[in-house]
Amino acid sequence: MIFEPVRPFVPGGYQIKWATDPWEVSGAMALRRDVFCAEQGLFDASDRDAIDDVAAPIVALSSFVVATDAVVGTVRIHEEGTASFVSHRGNAPSRSTVGLAAETGA
Incomplete structure (x- = not known):
């Protein structure tokens, strides 16, 4: 029926990778800003x-069929001292929870 609620978009899958394309890096920075500045007020x-000058950003990308379409998670990895690695992460529940819940049954 035309008045039935529209089901939220559920991504077809996710890809975790080093942020190498400019849109992935800018998407990771925008997501961090959304999470740590706007949402959490930190x-x-x-x-x-x-740390951003030396860190290696990793992103979680949602995909629609075969094309990635949005950064839905990010982490930055950097070496501190001689052998330890520290990571800082951000994820977008509004962009990813529905899909993850559908995939995991949560």
């Missing part, structure tokens, strides 16, 4: 710091 306008 920073005023940006959470960028000196």
Whole structure:
């Protein structure tokens, strides 16, 4: 029926990869800003710091059929000291929870 609620979009899958394309890097930064500044209020306008100059960003991308379409998670990895690695993550529940719940049965 025309008045039935529209089901939320559920991505066809996810891909985890190093952020190599400019849209992936900017998407990761936008997601971090959304999570840490807007949602959690931990920073005023940006959470960028000196670690971003040396960190390796990793992104979780949602996909529609075979094409990736959005950054739905991110983590940055960097070496601190001689052997330890530290990561900082952000994820977008509004963009990813529905799909993850559908896949995991949660």
